[in-house]
Amino acid sequence: MDELSENPLNLGPKDCGQTNAIGAERRRHERFAVEGDAEVLVAKGSQVFRGRVQDISLSGCFISTRARIRMSIGAPVEMVFRANGVMLRLSANLRMVRFGHGAGFVFQELSPHMHQELERLIEELKGASRSSRSLE
Structure with a gap:
């Protein structure tokens, strides 16, 4: 696949949340x-889509979906997701799109309760990650 079709918006590493030219994580x-x-x-109800949360951090997540995402980078969204028995309702902005695969989002101002729930989920995932590494 050529670079243009993989990155049709011609986004740089910073926009895609990828590594920079020397390979450092951004x-x-x-x-x-x-x-x-x-x-x-999507804000103003112009689009709703469903998907699977693939990865998450304290600052954002990637949602896998085959939905055709018709919004621009930076567009505000509201999202609800359930993972490991935790339900989160968050505001976010679109950070990057991988057409046919999904989209990355950066979380916006979290309420104290949502921040606490997100931290709890991350701690569970961190613990599970350590356990699986020790079994290798």
């Missing part, structure tokens, strides 16, 4: 694999 927080269902509502 994300603020460590990501953890997670399995959960998500529903995303």
Whole structure:
């Protein structure tokens, strides 16, 4: 696949949350694999799509979906997802789109309760990650 079709918006590494030219990670927080269902509502109800939460951090997540995402980078959304018995309702902004695969979101101002729930989920995932590494 050529670069243009993989990155049709011609986004740079910063926009996609990828590594920079020297290979350093640009994300603020460590990501953890997670399995959960998500529903995303684009501001003003112009689009709703469902998907699977693939990974999550304290600052954002990636949601796998085959839905055609018709919004621009930075667009505000409301999302609800369930993972490991935790239900979170968060405000976020679209950070990047991988057409045919899903989209990355950065969380916005979390209420104290939602921040606490997110931290609890991350701690569970962190513990599970350590356990699986020690079994290898």
